[in-house]
Amino acid sequence: MWPLGLYWPYQKNSWGEEVSLRLSPDVERAYEQMKAFVETYLQPLEDQLPPFAQKLAPEKARDVRRALEAEGLVGWAVPKDLGGHGLGIPGLCAAREALAHTTLWSLSPVLGSEPPILLYQASPAQKEAFLLPTLKGERHGAFALTEPEAGSDAGSLSMEALPVEGGYLLTGTKVFISFVEESDYALVFARVPAKGVTLFLVDLPSPGLEIARIMETMGGARVARLEFQEVFVPTERRMGEEGEAFALAQHWFDVDRIALQPPICIGASHRALSLAAKMELLSDEEMGSWTLRLEAARALMYRAAQEAEEGRPVRHQAAMVKSFAVELALSLLDRALDLLGPQGYSQRFRIERYRRDIRRFAIAAGTLEIQNHIIARGLLKGYSRPLPGEVN
Amino acid sequence: MEIRQAAQEWVRRILAPREDLRWEHPLPEAAAKEILALKKESGFWALSLPEGEGGAGLSLEEEAAFWEEAHTSPLGLYGRSLLLAGEVPFPLQKDLSFVRETLKEGRRTVTWLLSRPFQEGPHPVLVPSRWDWLFLWHPAEGGVLLSKEGALLGKKLEPTMGSSFLLELRGDEQGDTFPPREEGDLWVARQQILLAAGALGAARRSLLESLPYTQTRQTFKAPLSQRQAIQWLLAASAKEMETARALLGQAFRDPLSYGSLAKAWAVDVALRAVDRTIQIFGGSGYTKELPYEEYWRELRLYRHLLGDHQEVLKALGQKEKASLLKEAKP
Ligand SMILES: Cc1cc2nc3c(=O)[nH]c(=O)nc-3n(C[C@H](O)[C@H](O)[C@H](O)COP(=O)(O)OP(=O)(O)OC[C@H]3O[C@@H](n4cnc5c(N)ncnc54)[C@H](O)[C@@H]3O)c2cc1C
Numbered sequence: 001m002w003p004l005g006l007y008w009p010y011q012k013n014s015w016g017e018e019v020s021l022r023l024s025p026d027v028e029r030a031y032e033q034m035k036a037f038v039e040t041y042l043q044p045l046e047d048q049l050p051p052f053a054q055k056l057a058p059e060k061a062r063d064v065r066r067a068l069e070a071e072g073l074v075g076w077a078v079p080k081d082l083g084g085h086g087l088g089i090p091g092l093c094a095a096r097e098a099l100a101h102t103t104l105w106s107l108s109p110v111l112g113s114e115p116p117i118l119l120y121q122a123s124p125a126q127k128e129a130f131l132l133p134t135l136k137g138e139r140h141g142a143f144a145l146t147e148p149e150a151g152s153d154a155g156s157l158s159m160e161a162l163p164v165e166g167g168y169l170l171t172g173t174k175v176f177i178s179f180v181e182e183s184d185y186a187l188v189f190a191r192v193p194a195k196g197v198t199l200f201l202v203d204l205p206s207p208g209l210e211i212a213r214i215m216e217t218m219g220g221a222r223v224a225r226l227e228f229q230e231v232f233v234p235t236e237r238r239m240g241e242e243g244e245a246f247a248l249a250q251h252w253f254d255v256d257r258i259a260l261q262p263p264i265c266i267g268a269s270h271r272a273l274s275l276a277a278k279m280e281l282l283s284d285e286e287m288g289s290w291t292l293r294l295e296a297a298r299a300l301m302y303r304a305a306q307e308a309e310e311g312r313p314v315r316h317q318a319a320m321v322k323s324f325a326v327e328l329a330l331s332l333l334d335r336a337l338d339l340l341g342p343q344g345y346s347q348r349f350r351i352e353r354y355r356r357d358i359r360r361f362a363i364a365a366g367t368l369e370i371q372n373h374i375i376a377r378g379l380l381k382g383y384s385r386p387l388p389g390e391v392n
Numbered sequence: 393m394e395i396r397q398a399a400q401e402w403v404r405r406i407l408a409p410r411e412d413l414r415w416e417h418p419l420p421e422a423a424a425k426e427i428l429a430l431k432k433e434s435g436f437w438a439l440s441l442p443e444g445e446g447g448a449g450l451s452l453e454e455e456a457a458f459w460e461e462a463h464t465s466p467l468g469l470y471g472r473s474l475l476l477a478g479e480v481p482f483p484l485q486k487d488l489s490f491v492r493e494t495l496k497e498g499r500r501t502v503t504w505l506l507s508r509p510f511q512e513g514p515h516p517v518l519v520p521s522r523w524d525w526l527f528l529w530h531p532a533e534g535g536v537l538l539s540k541e542g543a544l545l546g547k548k549l550e551p552t553m554g555s556s557f558l559l560e561l562r563g564d565e566q567g568d569t570f571p572p573r574e575e576g577d578l579w580v581a582r583q584q585i586l587l588a589a590g591a592l593g594a595a596r597r598s599l600l601e602s603l604p605y606t607q608t609r610q611t612f613k614a615p616l617s618q619r620q621a622i623q624w625l626l627a628a629s630a631k632e633m634e635t636a637r638a639l640l641g642q643a644f645r646d647p648l649s650y651g652s653l654a655k656a657w658a659v660d661v662a663l664r665a666v667d668r669t670i671q672i673f674g675g676s677g678y679t680k681e682l683p684y685e686e687y688w689r690e691l692r693l694y695r696h697l698l699g700d701h702q703e704v705l706k707a708l709g710q711k712e713k714a715s716l717l718k719e720a721k722p
Contacts, residue, residue, distance in 0.1 A: 278717065283706075284710045287708075296639050376623035376626045
């Protein structure tokens with residue numbers, strides 16, 4: 001049912017705010033261009049993806065990155081003055097929806113990296129050191145928030161950042177950190193005594209910082225346990241003020257909940273339906289029923305993306321988009337596995353790979369239960385917008 | 393949106409004070425007349441007819457806003473017939489005497505989408521509690537306009553679980569015919585969108601009224617709102633309704649492609665939202681003391697109105713299969 005509409009004339013959102021949205025034709029073009037690249041260049045490489053890793057051989061990964069750059073298929077949301085397409089969150093959603101037509105989508109941080117939007121708020125020196133090289137694909141950042149005793153309840157984290165001459169000493173443990181092997185810096189959340197949770201840009205490796213363990217998962221993701229023992233971080237590597245971490249990062253979390261996982265869910269579902277159509281697995285009615293749910297997810301995602309692009313707080317919309325899209329993709333992929341039977345269980349049709357990878361979305365970056373909690377809390381408090389500094 | 397505010401005001405002033413009438417089926421003639429007179433007086437009459445021709449000349453979005461708000465009262469449900477009065481389907485708008493009569497007498501013309509050509513009856517048709525004309529539309533064959541007497545000749549209306557009735561047409565009833573034209577398809581799409589908006593109005597009321605209840609109703613020494621089993625129900629309704637509104641946004645842009653989708657999705661979302669509200673209110677939710685059980689019974693009709701959901705899904709599935717196969721070819 002692509003292309004999506006250019007106008008969203010009617011609606012106010014659930015909280016009575018006028019949403020008069022307009023998606024640019026460039027966004028649709030982003031989808032088409034990326035889809036064409038995925039089909040001609042990436043799908044043929046799918047067999048090279050190891051079952052429990054999300055990487056290609058280094059030369060291959062470099063080739064892909066070069067091809068992407070040559071065709072101008074990186075930096076969708078990156079502002080034009082920084083060399084990107086300037087298509088914002090909707091553009092990123094569209095490109096990622098197309099990218100999801102290959103199981104190689106999970107290499108995205110390496111292939112077509114978009115820096116965390118948080119970095120746009122960094123100081124000029126930090127931008128120079130982290131943002132610009134990330135844009136060029138020269139540096140990659142990991143994101144270290146979760147701790148053994150602080151997952152969903154991230155606000156209770158206990159990694160300490162002790163102020164010392166010229167900087168801080170970070171001590172504590174981070175778990176389930178993605179892309180550590182591919183990254184050379186990390187955004188680390190740590191608590192400054194009496195001040196609160198603060199954000200730091202930490203080089204990988206750094207003295208005192210140990211990758212204690214790399215864990216394989218059900219899918220291609222590999223997550224690390226990081227031990228920090230008095231890791232020195234200079235003051236210039238602190239983002240924002242002490243105690244400001246969540247205030248700084250919340251909008252980024254929300255936007256990521258719209259633009260990272262949901263487009264993958266939608267694209268993967270689309271691909272599964274394509275396969276079902278080719279193999280005549282579904283009755284017309286069931287095909288219609290899945291298509292309808294997919295259209296609903298898509299409509300909501302692009303609307304929320306546009307709202308985020310306009311700088312509005314989108315905490316609740318993001319929670320809705322994420323949980324709706326993830327639940328939809330998991331149930332559709334399960335259905336496809338059932339219909340394909342033993343063949344579906346095998347690696348032949350790649351549905352099993354999607355299903356294993358996408359299962360993590362129900363946990364990572366805010367579990368589905370937490371999304372429900374955010375939506376219900378917003379409704380019950382009768383306010384549309386989160387209070388400043390509220391975690392999750 | 394000004395129309396939305398006016399519609400809210402209309403519901404507050406006219407429908408809300410009369411909500412006890414929901415126990416009466418059909419609405420007593422006098423009450424229905426009174427409400428219709430007030431509806432006309434407030435300018436919510438012949439909504440889609442251009443202003444120059446005696447109508448309100450509302451845009452589709454404005455009309456949808458009116459339907460959505462009207463549905464926040466059970467009296468505004470389709471089966472109650474209040475919304476149909478004074479409206480003229482596009483293909484009939486050229487018939488000036490029909491328009492005049494409709495405006496003056498508050499005639500109710502029911503639109504029904506045929507899944508087979510009219511001659512290939514029988515057609516089970518669901519009509520609301522009060523109606524005067526039946527306008528049957530088939531995209532490839534065009535329309536047939538039947539008067540109530542003509543349609544009913546030799547038949548009985550059968551009661552349903554809601555306020556509407558089942559009428560079995562044979563396909564040999566006599567009426568005016570209309571050639572297939574886009575205006576007919578647009579009229580159907582428009583009605584689908586209105587039903588979608590209406591269903592969301594009912595869903596909205598159900599969800600919003602359940603919120604304060606969960607905060608005050610105590611069980612085992614804590615309010616329901618603190619129970620996640622209950623919060624999950626609220627969250628599910630809210631997010632599904634939000635997807636339906638977004639899809640409705642698509643339908644305004646492109647009614648012919650998205651009207652039936654928006655309706656099918658919004659109505660199902662609304663049925664689930666209303667059902668969750670029934671559950672949250674427990675025993676009282678199930679009784680007629682509260683409007684939710686009626687909302688559910690009446691909205692269930694919308695699954696068959698103007699595009700039976702099974703048919704809509706089948707057609708959508710066929711279309712999507714074709715487009716997926718085409719996409720996969722090169
Ligand atoms: C593949 C993967 C990659 C990840 N990558 C990163 C990363 O790069 N950086 C990073 O910082 N973290 C990362 N994480 C961590 C992830 O964000 C956490 O796993 C997640 O926030 C959940 O925390 P937890 O595992 O401690 O579970 P817990 O918070 O202990 O939750 C356990 C269960 O209880 C439920 N639960 C918790 N609180 C409530 C509540 N109030 N109401 C109802 N149910 C509740 C949860 O939904 C969950 O089902 C990753 C996780 C995975 C699986």
